[in-house]
Amino acid sequence: MNGYRPGDDVGIVDHEEKLYVAALPDGPIVVLDGISALIWDEACAGPRETLVDRVAALTTAAPEAIRAHVDGFVADLVARRLLQ
Amino acid sequence: MSESQVSVPLPVRLRFGHAAVQHLARQIGVDILHIKGAAVDPSLRPGNYAGSDVDVLVRPEHVPALDRAMRQHGWRLYSTFEYGSPFGHAQTYIHDAWGFIDLHRYFPGIRLEPERAFDVFWSDRQEIEIAAVGCLVPGLAAQAVLLLLNAARAPHQPRPDVSAAWRKASDEQRREIERLVGRLHAEVAFAAATGTLERHRDARDYRLWKVASEGGSRTEEWWARITAAPGVWAGLRVAARAPLVNVDHLAHRLGRIPRRRDIVLEFIRRPLRAVLEAARAIARKAVRR
Numbered sequence: 001m002n003g004y005r006p007g008d009d010v011g012i013v014d015h016e017e018k019l020y021v022a023a024l025p026d027g028p029i030v031v032l033d034g035i036s037a038l039i040w041d042e043a044c045a046g047p048r049e050t051l052v053d054r055v056a057a058l059t060t061a062a063p064e065a066i067r068a069h070v071d072g073f074v075a076d077l078v079a080r081r082l083l084q
Numbered sequence: 085m086s087e088s089q090v091s092v093p094l095p096v097r098l099r100f101g102h103a104a105v106q107h108l109a110r111q112i113g114v115d116i117l118h119i120k121g122a123a124v125d126p127s128l129r130p131g132n133y134a135g136s137d138v139d140v141l142v143r144p145e146h147v148p149a150l151d152r153a154m155r156q157h158g159w160r161l162y163s164t165f166e167y168g169s170p171f172g173h174a175q176t177y178i179h180d181a182w183g184f185i186d187l188h189r190y191f192p193g194i195r196l197e198p199e200r201a202f203d204v205f206w207s208d209r210q211e212i213e214i215a216a217v218g219c220l221v222p223g224l225a226a227q228a229v230l231l232l233l234n235a236a237r238a239p240h241q242p243r244p245d246v247s248a249a250w251r252k253a254s255d256e257q258r259r260e261i262e263r264l265v266g267r268l269h270a271e272v273a274f275a276a277a278t279g280t281l282e283r284h285r286d287a288r289d290y291r292l293w294k295v296a297s298e299g300g301s302r303t304e305e306w307w308a309r310i311t312a313a314p315g316v317w318a319g320l321r322v323a324a325r326a327p328l329v330n331v332d333h334l335a336h337r338l339g340r341i342p343r344r345r346d347i348v349l350e351f352i353r354r355p356l357r358a359v360l361e362a363a364r365a366i367a368r369k370a371v372r373r
Contacts, residue, residue, distance in 0.1 A: 013216075025104040027181030
């Protein structure tokens with residue numbers, strides 16, 4: 001299964017260790033900082049089914065402990081059409 | 085994840101502003117070119133300065149369509165072509181998410197008809213990525229010309245971009261810039277930026293660029309505009325506008341929509357200011373004698 005990618009109508013700015021994403025042309029600007037930026041990067045970097053495991057490995061967390069948070073966060077980004 | 089309640093740094097906001105207006109223009113089939121700020125090639129932008137607003141040059145016949153679309157997508161008119169600047173070349177919009185954008189229908193200093201001037205820039209356009217969106221910009225020589233013409237309107241300001249665009253340019257780059265200035269009929273404003281304005285003392289718009297580049301009183305500015313206007317009727321139209329109140333500026337100064345009384349008061353104050361300036365000028369001349 002493929003990974004996620006930014007939505008077709010999305011602008012992205014990487015600035016001073018924060019990621020800013022926005023639906024164009026109306027906005028708003030969403031700020032992804034720390035763990036949320038890491039999840040975005042990983043979501044776009046590999047398969048969907050291993051996303052939780054990869055984030056868990058990078059944050060030394062147990063996959064089951066973070067699964068609901070990661071899935072919920074990504075679902076929210078998809079609902080906002082920031083990810084697809 | 086947090087939304088616009090948190091402060092978004094200006095350089096970030098500006099990049100999104102470029103991307104948003106490009107996205108919209110592409111959606112409705114309007115030709116725009118991003119000029120100044122983040123759209124300028126880094127070689128012409130000392131210190132990586134990204135400006136304080138977004139500037140786009142719009143194909144003149146496409147201005148109404150872009151204006152309509154922008155208003156439908158949350159941009160509010162902040163100042164109009166008529167009152168935004170003495171040149172009437174741009175109007176400013178503000179958007180809650182993207183901040184300010186200046187929409188240019190032509191560029192001051194270029195005497196070639198706006199439609200043909202846009203074609204000159206468009207024919208040499210390039211695409212750069214801003215906020216992950218492909219944005220169209222003029223070619224490098226055209227960017228240098230626009231920076232120089234822009235600098236001609238900024239009296240008494242240090243302009244590192246003039247240094248980058250002209251003083252540090254190679255002979256070949258200078259020849260290319262001069263060729264483009266010739267095609268655009270922008271010799272006088274260009275001379276004002278590069279310190280050779282006195283060679284154009286006989287030009288119709290010499291006084292205008294003298295005041296624009298060196299500063300001057302409001303009265304001097306209006307006389308310069310009347311002299312620079314192409315033909316008697318255009319000059320009279322400028323003259324007729326001179327005593328009118330700039331409602332946009334007044335609104336921003338008051339922080340609210342001006343009431344009839346505010347406009348009347350301002351209407352009275354402006355000629356008084358002009359008389360005062362004239363009296364000061366006469367007094368200065370008397371002192372010199």
